[in-house]
Amino acid sequence: MLNTDNHPKNSHPAANHALSLLQHTYGYDDFRGEQQAVIEAAIDGHDTLVLMPTGAGKSICYQIPALLRQGTGIVISPLIALMQDQVDALLQLGVRAAFLNSTLSGEQQQLIRRQMQQGDIDLIYVAPERINQPATLNWLCDCAISLIAIDEAHCVSQWGHDFRQDYLLLNQLKQYFPTVPRMALTATATLVTRSEIALRLELEQPKTFVTSFDRPNIHYTVSQKSEPKKQLLRFLTAHREESGIVYCLSRKQVESTAIFLSDRGLTALPYHAGLSADQRKHNQSRFLREEQIIMVATVAFGMGIDKPDVRFVVHMNLPKSMEAYYQETGRAGRDGNAAYAHMIYGLEDIVQLSQFIDRSDAALEFKRNEKQKLDTLLGWCELTDCRRLPLLAYFGEPDGNACGNCDNCMKPPETWDATEPARKLLSCIYRLDQRFGVMHTIDVLRGKASEKVEQFGHAQLSTFGIGAELSQNQWRSLVRQLIVRGFIFVNADRYGALALTDSARSLLKGELALQLRKDTAQPKLKQPKSGSKGSGVSPEDETLWNNLRECRKALADQFNIPPYMIFHDATLMEMMELHPTTQSDMLKLNGVGDAKLEKYGSAFLEVLADHIHAVS
Secondary structure (H helix, E strand, C coil): CCCCCCCCCCCCCCCCCCCCHHHHHHCCCCCCCCCHHHHHHHHHHCCEEEEEECCHHHHHHHHHHHHHHHCEEEEECCHHHHHCCCCCCCCHHHCCCCEECCCCHHHHHHHHHHHHHHCCCCCCEHHHHCCCCCHHHHHHHHEEEEEEEEECHHCCCCCCCCCCHHHHHHHHHHCCCCCCCCEEEEECCHHHHHHHHHHHHCCCCCCEEEECCCCCCCCEEEECCCCCCHHHHHHHHCCCCCCEEEEEEHHHHHHHHHHHHCCCCCEEEEEEECCCCCHHHHHHHHHHEEEEEEECCCCCCCCCCCCCCCCEEEEECCCCCHHHHHHHCCCCCCCCCEEEEEEECCCHHHHHHHHHHHHHHHHHHHHHHHHHHHHHHHHHHCCCCCCCCHHHHHHHCCCCCCCCHHHHHCCCCCCEHHHHHHHHHHHHHCEEEEEEEEHHHHHHHHHHCCHHHHHHHHHCCCCCCCCCCCCHHHHHHHHHHHHHHHCEEEHHHCCEEEEEEEHHHHCCCCCCCCCCEECCCCCCCCCCCCCCCCCCCHHHHHHHHHHHHHHHHHHHHHHHHHHHHHCCCCHHHHHHHHCCCCHHHCCCCCCHHHHHHHHHHHHHHHHHHHHHHHCC
């Protein structure tokens, strides 16, 4: 809710107008967090830098000042594929919105230009590639522009996880529109990235607004990889009636995982850059408009997705960094209801990502930065304490208490004394001349007479068979954790051979004791009972809940838009709990504004009236 100590309600000359817009257009009673302060700064003409987690209401921060200032608001969005949905959502609110991109015909583009020059468009969405064209900039200069919002502004950072070259040219907007306030928005940025955004976009003494990065409704878990597809299926057992995203590292893995899930009765769709544009568009549309869809995708999917009821995000591999992980998991639970971020990662992910970095043509400084980010995420994965605290600390929020809503808080992991096995492993790597990979090293330790062991005569080594007491998976876990702790590394120049770091010496000499987390098998998750999903609907309310959702789906099909653009689940929940009987009652619900009430109010009031009649 609004912090009235710092931003007293109605203290700004335009505050009443902004609040009226919020209530009548968007259907919300009051602003959240820093929304009002951001809006007031933009109305006053200040450049702003806005950091808010996904689902915190960033779009309202630029839409309302764009509507209140004279002219058209320009929204720079990196994804052409989602502009139609973003504009459709605004049209449902009664906002005159449009987009300008290559999907439009020349005649359609000319019409939008005429409407812009006549002041008939409130908000227009463009991609950075389009607005950077001189022809686009020249005709926009003939229009009245109220505000320029640069969404996903972290894309400007060359150290970031979603770098876009065209974002680097957006600084020229300052010269073309010197009196127009610019607003840079992102859900993910460290202190360094924030400074880089302001510098590269040449924001003029920007007012910075940072909302807490905490997403308390998201439950974080990390599982060690053993049988990844079976592990995924166990997780999805509790989420069969929900929509979610499963991220994979490669196109091949996306395809095979989607087929695996489809063969087991789940509706799983693939999404990656190797599919045709039409296929990607079709699958994305189904994900947005249908329920119980699982999108299996590379990280090419997800940015800008506004679907509020994504109940889970699963990573089948290790992401590249904490920023990427936070950005991707933030696509779950935008509606504030319970959501899940589940990662399944293993030793092969560490090896593969390390090799990607080492073998890239990037500058040495960039490689070093990428490696540091990977090491930070690896350390986070192997934590034995609360996961949320260090995640927030990474983004500049160092204080707080254990969350009670992550795997480590709910079931603290067991640890074991790994000192002696670790010394055996380091000794074996040394006696193998640091020339061999994980599996061969483990074969030697366990005394396995493989073809390669025989070829190189490694059965004669003093370390052959000294680790027979541990299983292959236990040794793989030990290797993974010693890499994370910096005792060994994967040598890309030797095709993934394990090698010792300087830190290994003290462990080999017995100067250190080592307590590591014990990997345990993941328990099977029980199938939830009907009505016990993330919505929290009780069995006695399930009939009304389903009728309201069916009404929403019918209207969505009629108007050819996703159901959430009619009303979010949270609004349906309020209808179910409060049973409004008049249009005035409906306006009291969050998410019901004037335009939506006029379009859809009577249909839902009829459903509610029928239910009251049926149970009376």
